Amino acid sequence: MTDIFDVIADGTRRDILQLLLRRSTDGDAGTSVTEIVAELGVSQPTVSKHLKVLREASLVTVREDGQRRFYSIEVAPLEAVDDWLVPFLVDAFGDQAPDIDIPVGPLPDGAAHAAEVVGRAAASAKHVVASAFKRLGT
Incomplete structure (x- = not known):
């Protein structure tokens, strides 16, 4: 592959x-x-x-x-890229990530799926980081 x-x-x-x-x-x-x-x-x-x-x-x-x-x-194969990239973005920005305002209409199915995948990955990464800090006592 x-x-x-x-x-x-x-x-x-x-x-x-x-x-x-x-x-x-x-x-x-x-x-x-x-x-x-x-x-x-x-x-x-x-x-x-x-x-x-x-x-x-x-x-x-x-x-x-x-x-x-x-x-x-x-877009489904790009989930591997997303899974690899999100922790770097979380480390770089944390909760202070800049807002990106791009006016768009309704998302097509493929883009909506990609956005959902990115959102889930970001939430998962945030949870992992928060759990790690909690275990460290900070």
Whole structure:
């Protein structure tokens, strides 16, 4: 199995994931390779190569319609990144994390799931830290 961190370490793959995430908020049924190429200004062979890596890591799903393929983001594999990252954020900010005010409409299912996962991970991390301090008597 490919290490998720190796997969998302590449900037082009992150750009593709961000594009697919933006497109998922529009409620579309996937984004074609042609649309990704046009949006990112990257060659078709390069996009196809990166989509293959993302597909093998289960970060994207593909829907075939004749000769065309439409890609959508799959956020569940990013939970491993979330699980690894949240303790660092808790250590850095604790209860003083800055508020981020981004006006958005209702979240699509994938983004809502990702937000729920992040929230649960943050709550879990806070509980672990609070329990550790309690055991230490501070």
